Amino acid sequence: MAVFGVALLSWLAWTLLRFKSRAVAKTPKHHENGAGNAGVHGTAAAVVPGYGERIFHYLWALAAFIGLITYFTMASDLGNTPIRQYLHHGSNPLQTRQVFYVRYIYWALAWPLIITANLLLAGVSWATIFFAIALQEIWVVSWLCGALVATSYKWGYFAFGIFAYLVLAYVMMVWGVQHAKRIRTNKDYTLLAGTLVLLWIAFPIAWGLSEGANRLSITGEMIFYGILDLIAVPVRRFHPGLFHFTQEGRVTGINHVDSFASGNHQGGVVQGGV
Template identity: 40%
Template structure:
């Protein structure tokens, strides 16, 4: 049974669009993300409910990616936008190009979760974490808005996004590393690898944006491959590493242990204070 996504959902309103080959690749990425979501969900039961914070974050990222790539592969969630640069190459020849806003929505939702994964590992203060998440929204929304603009003004939003990514990279390299190092070598190692993956990918995404939605240099199929590899690298790399690296790290060291429903809360009604052992004389 072949792939009939483009027959059912033809690319109306876009001269430059994905082909069945691109859709086939996107279905592969969707399958990988869906399988990973199921595996991470099953693995979460290995941990106590009070120690599943990173599982919940990672499962959310993978689930969002699965839904996004299902939509992407189905040739849905896009809009045709006029290109700024007209190319002679037949793969990118035309006046309008498919812009998959659903993919940008995924980044708007998943980037804060990826940063939570990393910054919580370093036990960065919540005020700083909140601000970095806000900056990440500036970055992802800027790239989304820029992609939906056909004129040269799109590059202004591109610069806004780059500036926001620069601040995020600074936070990961300077304050984040200092906080993680203070918590021990195991926490520092867990943090450094995840942060390095985020920084590496964070500077490849703007390149992908520049040659696809921005500059109309590569075809939508090549764009799908570029973004698909990056999304797999980030999601599998950061999420997989986080789960593995935190296997022997007590969440209470990071002030992240969650209370179970059957645990007493000190000071709450009905709480019984356990007797303290007698002091040795």
């Protein structure tokens, strides 16, 4: 398990040291150069924000750091509690299973940061971002309740979580893509958000085999979840020259740069949007 913590720490250090965001010059010449350099590739953390803000650095770095603390805790055999299981497999005389509640704390803290980073790229309203985060928290808390329940009622909580996930997936892949098209970030947003939503499909499988049906061993559970958690804090490649971050906290595409430079700081806010 320590390998996952080391990997997360390495990613965090690499992100902070390699991709230091540079302040965007407020001149038309700079914006022309930005458009000309649109083919230069970077990572999600390498978006060049206006006025030196490092929003994507902050979000992904915090998510990685929370993951490091979480996996250090689990590697130390802490942050868990034994729960009796109504489905018994193997020769466990106590008929219990270690449930690592600290993992759910990690999801509740880190996933909102990842969701926020993705939806900022789409240019949706803050209300939509808060709604998406609320759905994600319902999903995680429902599964935590299910993991701590010793009877078959756990599957009811599992179903509640699945419903919240499906609505969240709709928000990200339908509302998010619609807004991203308006600020010309749809290709990169679809890649990032689509990968994340598809990855999340594997989490119900992991939960069902471990905390749900009690089929996976604790070691198998750690490996399964560990791989998924590593991929969920992604390093994805897109065009940093296309995006600028305004003081209002919006990501803007190239077609919005001129209005931003002239003092109209509306950024990626879409009037009348979701």
